[in-house]
Amino acid sequence: MKRLIILIFLFVMLAPVKGYSQWEFFEHRYKYKLTDVLEADRFEKKDGYWEGYRGNRLVGYVFLSKEWTKKLVGYSGKHMETLIGMDTEGRLTGVKIIFHSEPIVLIGLKEKNYQDFMKQYKGRSIKEELTVGKQISMDAITGATVTAVVQNAIILGSARKVAAVTGMMQFAKKKRGKISTKFRRLTWKELLESGAVRNLRVTSESLGMKSKEVYLDLYFAVVTPPSIGRSLLGDRLYSDIMKRLKNGGSAIVVFARGKGSFKGSGYARGGVFDRFNIEQQDRVFVFRDRDYRIVTEIKATGAPDIREGGVFIVRDAEFDQTSPFRFNLILPFRIGAKKEFKSFGAEYRLPERFLE
Amino acid sequence: MSDKVKFNRRNFLQILGAAGIAAGSGVLIPKETLLARTEKDSRRRGHQSNEVKPGELDDYYGFWSGGHSGEVRVIGVPSMREIKRIPVFNMDVATGWGITNESKKLLRGRYTGDTHHVHGSYKNGTYDGRYLFVNDKLNNRVARIRIDYMEVDAIVDIPNVQGLHGLFPQRYPKTEWVVANSEFQVPVPNDETNASAFTKPKQYYGLHTIIDAERMSIVCQVLVDENMDLAATDYKGKYSMTTSYNTEKGVTISEMLASDYDYMLVFHWGRIKEALRKGNYTRINGVKVIDGRKGHSDIVLRIPVPKNPHGINVSPDGKYAICSGKVSPTCTVVDLDLIDLAFEGKIKPEECIVAQPEIGLGPLHTTFDGRGNAYTSVFIDSTNVKWNIQKAIEAEKKGEEEKKKKEYIIDVLDIHYQVGHIMASMAETKEADGKWLVSLNKFSKDRFLNAGPVKAENDQLIDISGKKLRLVHDSPAYMEPHDCIIVRRDIVEPNVKDRYDMFEHPLAVTESGVKRNGKNVIIRMTSNAPVYGLQEVRLKKGDRVTLIVTNHDEISDLSHGVAISNYNINFVIGPFQTKSVTFTADKVGVFWVYCTNFCHALHLEMRMRLIVEP
Ligand SMILES: [Cu+2]
Numbered sequence: 001m002k003r004l005i006i007l008i009f010l011f012v013m014l015a016p017v018k019g020y021s022q023w024e025f026f027e028h029r030y031k032y033k034l035t036d037v038l039e040a041d042r043f044e045k046k047d048g049y050w051e052g053y054r055g056n057r058l059v060g061y062v063f064l065s066k067e068w069t070k071k072l073v074g075y076s077g078k079h080m081e082t083l084i085g086m087d088t089e090g091r092l093t094g095v096k097i098i099f100h101s102e103p104i105v106l107i108g109l110k111e112k113n114y115q116d117f118m119k120q121y122k123g124r125s126i127k128e129e130l131t132v133g134k135q136i137s138m139d140a141i142t143g144a145t146v147t148a149v150v151q152n153a154i155i156l157g158s159a160r161k162v163a164a165v166t167g168m169m170q171f172a173k174k175k176r177g178k179i180s181t182k183f184r185r186l187t188w189k190e191l192l193e194s195g196a197v198r199n200l201r202v203t204s205e206s207l208g209m210k211s212k213e214v215y216l217d218l219y220f221a222v223v224t225p226p227s228i229g230r231s232l233l234g235d236r237l238y239s240d241i242m243k244r245l246k247n248g249g250s251a252i253v254v255f256a257r258g259k260g261s262f263k264g265s266g267y268a269r270g271g272v273f274d275r276f277n278i279e280q281q282d283r284v285f286v287f288r289d290r291d292y293r294i295v296t297e298i299k300a301t302g303a304p305d306i307r308e309g310g311v312f313i314v315r316d317a318e319f320d321q322t323s324p325f326r327f328n329l330i331l332p333f334r335i336g337a338k339k340e341f342k343s344f345g346a347e348y349r350l351p352e353r354f355l356e
Numbered sequence: 357m358s359d360k361v362k363f364n365r366r367n368f369l370q371i372l373g374a375a376g377i378a379a380g381s382g383v384l385i386p387k388e389t390l391l392a393r394t395e396k397d398s399r400r401r402g403h404q405s406n407e408v409k410p411g412e413l414d415d416y417y418g419f420w421s422g423g424h425s426g427e428v429r430v431i432g433v434p435s436m437r438e439i440k441r442i443p444v445f446n447m448d449v450a451t452g453w454g455i456t457n458e459s460k461k462l463l464r465g466r467y468t469g470d471t472h473h474v475h476g477s478y479k480n481g482t483y484d485g486r487y488l489f490v491n492d493k494l495n496n497r498v499a500r501i502r503i504d505y506m507e508v509d510a511i512v513d514i515p516n517v518q519g520l521h522g523l524f525p526q527r528y529p530k531t532e533w534v535v536a537n538s539e540f541q542v543p544v545p546n547d548e549t550n551a552s553a554f555t556k557p558k559q560y561y562g563l564h565t566i567i568d569a570e571r572m573s574i575v576c577q578v579l580v581d582e583n584m585d586l587a588a589t590d591y592k593g594k595y596s597m598t599t600s601y602n603t604e605k606g607v608t609i610s611e612m613l614a615s616d617y618d619y620m621l622v623f624h625w626g627r628i629k630e631a632l633r634k635g636n637y638t639r640i641n642g643v644k645v646i647d648g649r650k651g652h653s654d655i656v657l658r659i660p661v662p663k664n665p666h667g668i669n670v671s672p673d674g675k676y677a678i679c680s681g682k683v684s685p686t687c688t689v690v691d692l693d694l695i696d697l698a699f700e701g702k703i704k705p706e707e708c709i710v711a712q713p714e715i716g717l718g719p720l721h722t723t724f725d726g727r728g729n730a731y732t733s734v735f736i737d738s739t740n741v742k743w744n745i746q747k748a749i750e751a752e753k754k755g756e757e758e759k760k761k762k763e764y765i766i767d768v769l770d771i772h773y774q775v776g777h778i779m780a781s782m783a784e785t786k787e788a789d790g791k792w793l794v795s796l797n798k799f800s801k802d803r804f805l806n807a808g809p810v811k812a813e814n815d816q817l818i819d820i821s822g823k824k825l826r827l828v829h830d831s832p833a834y835m836e837p838h839d840c841i842i843v844r845r846d847i848v849e850p851n852v853k854d855r856y857d858m859f860e861h862p863l864a865v866t867e868s869g870v871k872r873n874g875k876n877v878i879i880r881m882t883s884n885a886p887v888y889g890l891q892e893v894r895l896k897k898g899d900r901v902t903l904i905v906t907n908h909d910e911i912s913d914l915s916h917g918v919a920i921s922n923y924n925i926n927f928v929i930g931p932f933q934t935k936s937v938t939f940t941a942d943k944v945g946v947f948w949v950y951c952t953n954f955c956h957a958l959h960l961e962m963r964m965r966l967i968v969e970p
Contacts, residue, residue, distance in 0.1 A: 077910070106957040240850040271911035289912045290854065296413050308411055 026076065027101040028111060034062045037085030037094030049162050052085070060087040061162055064098075068158035071316065072286060075146040075270040076101040082118075082151070086126065086159050090168055095121045095155055100147075107143040116140040117148065126159040127169060133330040133343030142339065145274040146266050149330060153277060153284035160282030171281040176322040177355040183226040188303035196228045196354065197221040200329060200346040202260065207333050207342060216260035216331065220346075222321045223251040223311060225354035233311070234299035241293065241311055250321040252278065255298055255309040260331060263308055267292070275332070278314070280325035287312045324349040402822020404791065406434035406829050416781055416792070417848045419474045419488055420815075422446075423836030426469030428490055428501060433781065433842050434792055436817055436831040444499045444508050445469020445492045452927020453508075456935045457902075458861075462499075462511045470494035472838040473523045473587075476503075477531040477569060481591050481674070481786035483843050485851045487569070489534050491523040498523065498536055500572055504853045505930075510572035515641040517563045517577075518542045522587030522598055522668075525569060527785075533575065534567040535596040535623075537584035541605060544579060545640050557607045564598065564623055564648070576632055577640075578623060578648040580656060581605060586667045586721075590692055591674030591786060596623045599679050601664040613683070615663055620679050620690060622657040623648070624699055631655065657698055659705040661688045662712075667721035667777075671730070672788035676710070676745060680719040680732055686712045687719055687732055689748060713748035713764050715741050720776060721839075723783040725790030725820055729766065733778035733795060740778060740795050740818065742767040742825055769825035771816055773799040780820060781842040789844075793818040793825070796837055804832050813837060854912035855931035864934045865889070865906040877941075879903045881964075883916045883929065885956035888949070892965045895941045899968075904936040905929055909955070917952025920966065928953045941968045 034043050038060045040052030049063035065072075065082040073079050080100040085093035095118050104114060117140040124130055132138060132145075132152045141148055163169040191197040200218045204211035223229040223241055230238045232253055241251055254276070256262050266274035271289040278285045295309035319325075329344045408414055414432030422429055426446030430439045447454030447467040454460065454467050470493040477487040488501040496517050500510045514520050519540030525531040541560035543553035553559035562583045566575040582600035589596045600619045606612035628646065631637060631653070637644040648656040662684030670677050670692070679688040689711040697703045718736035725731070732741045747764035780793045800814035812832035819826040858864045865880040868889030872878075877899045882889035883906070895901060905918050907929040918935075919926040922943060927935050951962035 103957075236846045243850075268913070269911075271914075290910065294413065 026103050026105070027099070028097075029099045030097065032083050032096055032098045034083075034085075036096050037083050038062050038087075039093070048165070058088060060085060060093055061166060062086075063158060063162050065154045065158040068161045069154050069284075072150055072154050072157065072284070074100065074102050074150045075144075075272060076103060077271075080147070080151055080154055082154055082158070084155060084158055084162075086162065088166075088168065089125070090127045090159070090163055091123060091125050092121045092155070092159065097151075102144065102147045104141065104144050104147060109141055109144060113140050114147075117151070121155060126156060126163060129345075130156050131328055131330070131343045131345065133341040138341050145264075145330070145332070145341075146270050146272045149274050149277060150272065150286055153286055156279075157282060157284045164282050169282070172323065175320045176350075179225050179322060179350075180354055180356045181226060183230060186227055186231040186300065188298065188300040191221070191228065191231060191300055192219075194353065195349070195351045196225070197232070198327070198346050198348050200327065200344055202258075202329075202331060202344055204259075207331075207340075208335060209333075214258050215333070216256055216258040216262065216329075218254065218256040218262055218329065220252055220254045220327055220348065222348070222350055223253050224321060225350070227354060229253070231300045232298055232303075233295065237293075237295070237311075241313075244293075244313060248317055249313055249315045250319060251311050251313045252321075252327075253295060253309070253311045254327075255295065255306045257304060257307045260333065261308060262329060262331075263310065264332070273312070274330070276327065276329050278319075278325050278327055280319060280323060283316070283318050285314050285316060285319055287314075291315065322350050322355060400821075402819065402824065402826065404434070404819045404821050404828070406436070406817055406819075408432065408435035408437070413845065415845055416842045417845060418794070418840050418842050419476070420833070420837045420840040421471040421474045421490060422834075423472070423838050424468075424470045424494070425835060426467075426471060426492070426494075428471060428474055428488065429837070430506065431815075431840070433794070434817055434828070436815065436829055440506060442501055442506055442508070444471060444490060444501070445495065445497065445511075449926060450928065452925075452935060452937075455925060456927050456937055458935055459508075462508060466495050466497075468494055469497070472521055474839065474841060475523060475525050475534075475784065476841060476843060478525055478527045478785070479530045481527050482782075483785060483841075483847050484530070485843075485847045487531075489523060489525055489569070491520050491536055493519055493521050493539070496520040496538075498534065498567055498572075500569070503848060503851050505856065506852065512567060512572045512574065514538075514565050514567075514574065515643055516542075516544050516546065516645065517565065518546075519583075520565075522585055524587040524589050524596065526593060527589050527591050528593040531569045533596075533625075534569050535587050535589065536565045536567065537587050537598050538562045538565070539583050539585055541581075541583050541602065544645070557605050560605060560607075562600070563645070564596065564621075566596075566628070574643050576628065576637060576644040576646055578628065578646045578655060580621065580648045581650065582619060582621060582658075584621065585665075588668045588670050588677060590670060590677075594625055595692075595695060596625065597621065597668050597670075597677055598623075599661070599665040599668050601666070601682070613664060617660040618663050618665060620659040620661050620665065620668065620677070620688070622659065622695055622699075624655050624657070627653075627655045627699075654699070657695065657705055659690060659698075659708055661709075662686060666719075669722045669724070669784075671745060672724050672726050672783065672786050674786065678722045678730060678732075678745075680722050681715070682718060682720060682735075685714050685717050685719065687715050687722060687730070687748075688712050689745060711745075711748040711752040713743060713751065713759065714762065715743065715765075716768070721778050723778050723780040723793065724788050725780055725783070726788030727790050729790075731778060731780060731793055731820065731825075733775040735774055735776070738771055738773050738775065738797075740769045740771055740775065740793065740825055741765060742769075742820070767824045769818065769827060771795045771797055771827070772803050772814060772830070773797055773801055777839040779840050779842060782844060784841060787844070791819075791821050792842060793820045794840060794842065796833075796840065798836075800830075800832060803830050810835075855910060856933040858906065858932040858934070861906075861934035863904050863936060865904055875899050877901045881905045882908050883918070883951070883962075884908045885914060885916070886951070886958035886962040888951075888962065888964045890964055892967060895966060895968045897941060897944050897968055897970055899941040900938070901941050902936055902938045904934065906934040907931055914955055915953045916955050916962070918949060919952045920949050921947045923947060926952055941966070944968050944970045 038052045042053040043050040048067040083096040202216040264275045273287045291313040416433035418431035418433040420429040428442040443453035476483040517538035521539040522537040526533045564578040583602040584598040664683040665679045666682040667680040677690045694708040716734035716737040751758045795816040797814040817829040947966045
């Protein structure tokens with residue numbers, strides 16, 4: 001293990017003091033060249049990325065994730081700096097981890113496992129779905145779910161942003177609309193039928209279990225439209241949440257019942273919710289415990305009892321709650337003693353009636 | 357997909373009239389309306405369940421005094437699970453309360469206390485979820501707990517008094533004042549300048565202390581001949597009240613029981629403010645003391661009640677103050693709308709009494725359900741008695757015959773055993789909701805596994821949502837809660853924080869390091885799971901060391917401990933919290949400093965060395 005005598009605290013980057021921190025034990029920095037991720041004989045520096053040429057032909061782009069998705073941080077609270085190569089069609093030509101301090105050693109993993117995880121991105125298209133538990137397998141770093149989920153968000157988010165900048169993909173830059181402040185108390189049935197609340201149902205059968213039971217019956221919605229938020233959360237909790245959002249941001253609420261859990265327990269240790277995230281165009285939003293407020297019941301008339309729930313705040317102004325987004329669920333489950341993962345997703349589009 | 361919920365996507369999209377819904381695998385909208393709320397059904401009146409299943413949360417925060425444990429406890433109601441102990445006047449070796457410099461500054465060397473009454477700060481007659489106030493009967497102090505961190509942020513010493521017992525905050529328009537009573541009359545001042553009074557109990561006095569709730573300083577004290585037991589305030593911001601059981605100024609039991617009548621005292625806040633404005637006070641031990649004795653001022657109204665009363669509680673509608681009789685089997689109902697007339701001399705003080713129903717043997721405290729009923733703890737009978745206030749008043753009007761029928765009594769529940777305080781959910785606010793009642797019983801006897809001659813108390817949970825009282829749960833309590841309040845979760849929850857504001861502490865450490873100035877050494881250290889910001893610190897024997905540690909972990913619930921082996925020091929720091937200790941490096945050797953509060957898979961490895969050289 002390479003021992004750096006550099007002191008890096010999480011919150012201060014000041015001059016080192018006498019004695020040294022033990023943090024470097026968890027820090028891994030790797031040298032890189034642009035050709036590690038894209039075969040090209042010439043690179044041209046642009047704003048936030050490099051164009052790669054073979055002869056005079058543009059063959060792709062290389063970029064560093066910290067230029068694009070620095071806010072995404074892993075279990076360690078730090079960004080996993082990734083070098084990413086992508087061809088002009090949006091296919092990944094290679095990804096390489098160049099810095100991380102994810103404590104994967106604690107769960108018996110080695111650096112090689114991390115690198116093996118990264119290998120599977122080569123050849124994948126960022127124009128298509130790219131989800132941990134589906135296209136991306138967690139086998140190489142089983143147990144490091146926070147790391148895997150955040151790493152995936154870093155790669156996908158960075159690449160889609162570069163794709164947008166280079167004109168390869170188009171994303172709406174304008175917000176879809178303004179949320180209506182009108183309020184009508186809606187029943188659970190009305191909320192479901194209007195599409196204000198979306199349901200994602202995972203059956204035991206779909207996980208290869210013998211049981212006929214619903215494994216996880218999950219519901220989610222955006223909170224801000226009063227007819228949705230107040231009906232679901234009740235006036236008091238709704239106004240508390242809105243107070244927290246007064247300086248911007250939005251929130252989604254997630255409820256579930258069944259044997260499975262969307263919250264899991266990863267957030268108890270690392271503060272990151274590793275079983276779900278939301279994806280909107282070129283952006284992936286991962287939630288931390290500081291963004292979370294527990295919800296233990298749905299107030300809407302006719303709503304079922306729930307087993308778990310929470311309001312999750314999206315602070316990032318890039319998220320537009322009026323535009324469609326996708327809720328991704330990465331569900332670990334056990335068949336016998338074997339732990340497996342499977343991903344599910346559901347689209348959400350705020351119905352017109354909740355807009356002005 | 358199960359056949360039961362077959363689903364036609366095209367139809368579904370038509371129903372929604374929404375475009376662009378690309379449902380992923382496993383997405384399905386159930387056709388049928390969802391399951392009935394079986395559990396909610398079980399919460400119907402008179403049949404509430406106290407079960408809080410794994411993952412569910414309680415509906416109420418209970419704040420319990422800890423009696424002579426000196427602490428305050430947070431209990432989830434109705435599960436009755438103990439969630440937290442807040443050290444107040446005691447030393448707590450787990451959190452370091454009494455060990456750290458921050459807590460020592462508040463405690464000033466006194467680590468015993470006797471907390472009786474915890475009450476919350478108010479706005480417009482209900483809790484605002486900001487503060488709790490609690491008395492110390494033993495060392496005569498009042499502490500304030502800030503609810504956001506659930507820890508003590510101020511302690512004020514109350515001079516000139518002993519037996520600082522009843523405490524109550526102003527309820528309206530908001531808590532600017534907190535009143536506290538002295539139960540033991542003493543010479544005032546009680547020091548060498550007044551030694552001639554020591555053997556003359558007639559020169560002993562009680563004091564009603566008024567505290568500024570924001571500043572946590574004393575506004576004034578009102579001196580009276582009587583002792584004062586429990587405290588209450590009205591819902592209009594006009595008066596504070598108390599009962600006195602020793603109007604006789606007795607110093608032995610027989611002397612205290614001599615008179616057949618004692619008093620309920622009412623303090624007129626407008627007249628107190630006027631006395632302060634006019635300078636009608638003397639300063640004793642730095643405090644403005646106003647003379648409230650009978651015949652000396654018009655500040656205090658004395659309403660005669662049967663001898664040796666105990667609790668005083670105000671009904672949620674703000675109309676009545678009810679004094680529980682203790683030695684008398686009655687409760688005295690005082691109409692608060694008549695108090696001003698009595699103060700003005702238009703009626704006699706005793707004419708404020710509108711009912712005196714017989715409740716049982718040894719009524720101690722009364723609480724309310726917001727539906728016009730009162731619940732009184734009855735000590736000698738070992739019961740909780742539910743009675744209707746209006747019916748008691750009507751019976752009083754109709755006369756003795758009607759009173760004898762006792763039709764105002766609705767239900768009587770045996771409790772186990774010997775109840776002291778009693779409190780219903782939200783009962784000390786205008787939002788009393790009549791759901792749960794807690795009976796704080798002094799004896800548990802045979803209700804729990806026998807754990808030796810000194811046994812737990814027994815806090816019993818009672819469902820009062822129906823007509824009858826229904827005993828639901830027994831929970832043991834370590835000695836010795838006196839009183840509690842039961843506060844709706846939605847009032848408290850939004851104010852409670854998961855992490856400290858780091859720079860609220862002036863010494864917050866952002867960079868680890870050691871600074872030496874002669875024999876004085878300041879160690880500043882950060883902590884991040886699983887490492888401290890320093891691996892070793894070299895000291896010389898005799899160094900005066902201050903260790904300041906800041907927890908830099910942001911993750912909620914990720915607290916660290918800091919324990920110095922063989923140095924008798926341990927404390928815990930929550931996320932972004934800073935604490936410090938000062939000690940003399942009087943032992944030579946290598947001393948491991950280690951994390952005592954589990955934080956990480958490498959928690960055991962989280963340690964550093966203090967090397968104390970000869
Ligand atoms: Cu620790």
